[in-house]
Amino acid sequence: MSLMCTSSGLLFRLRIRHSDNTKLKSLLNSEGSLLAFSGFPDKDASAAGAIASNIWTSFQKSGQYSLDDGKLNCVLVECKLGKIAITKVANLLLCLCAKETVSYGMLKTKIEAMAAYLEEPLSQVASS
Amino acid sequence: MERTLEMQLEESIHNPGITGVLCVDNNGLCLGAKGSAPLKACGSISALAGQAAKLANPNGPTPVICLESEHGIVLIKKTDKLTTALFKSS
Numbered sequence: 604m605s606l607m608c609t610s611s612g613l614l615f616r617l618r619i620r621h622s623d624n625t626k627l628k629s630l631l632n633s634e635g636s637l638l639a640f641s642g643f644p645d646k647d648a649s650a651a652g653a654i655a656s657n658i659w660t661s662f663q664k665s666g667q668y669s670l671d672d673g674k675l676n677c678v679l680v681e682c683k684l685g686k687i688a689i690t691k692v693a694n695l696l697l698c699l700c701a702k703e704t705v706s707y708g709m710l711k712t713k714i715e716a717m718a719a720y721l722e723e724p725l726s727q728v729a730s731s
Numbered sequence: 732m733e734r735t736l737e738m739q740l741e742e743s744i745h746n747p748g749i750t751g752v753l754c755v756d757n758n759g760l761c762l763g764a765k766g767s768a769p770l771k772a773c774g775s776i777s778a779l780a781g782q783a784a785k786l787a788n789p790n791g792p793t794p795v796i797c798l799e800s801e802h803g804i805v806l807i808k809k810t811d812k813l814t815t816a817l818f819k820s821s
Contacts, residue, residue: 624733708760708773709733716732 626685627700628717630692631656638695655689655698677714679707688714693725733763740765743817750803751818757781768818776816780809 627642635656640648667673680687751768759774796807
């Protein structure tokens, strides 16, 4: 069994790259349910996860209809109090909330690094 | 993760004549900025570096773009995944 098969292992991997500029990192399933998170309280994380999943699904559908391409890589959203990045890892969604001071390039680089870090263990979980 | 880049940018800004420094990724998104570098120029800097690279020898090093104006000089250099712009006062 790999480390990722336990919830503590998953949390360890989510926390390992935590920096002061990141408010929340969460891992969601395709329906928007929270699997693991690192950051602010549970209630906020669940709501943020559901919204992130909804945004991802909407953009993916739009891409499929308008561009005939359902391969969405990354979604970056600017909100009043911060920025959000969403990407796909294995068959799950990874959501990263950061402060408004974090630049888009850095946010995208961070989520790509995080996704690459989680890709292998989560693929093992997804295929088992 | 961004600490090393922040340190490098901080180091660059302390060179004489430098008023701002900007790092941009290949999509034109800002990675980091210090000093008076205009953040709205991120996309233009990345696009300029990309266009200039097409004019240069593909096997040689990427060119350094120098934009001169009355207010100062902008030096732009593209590397593999990063484009850096230095803003100098004239």
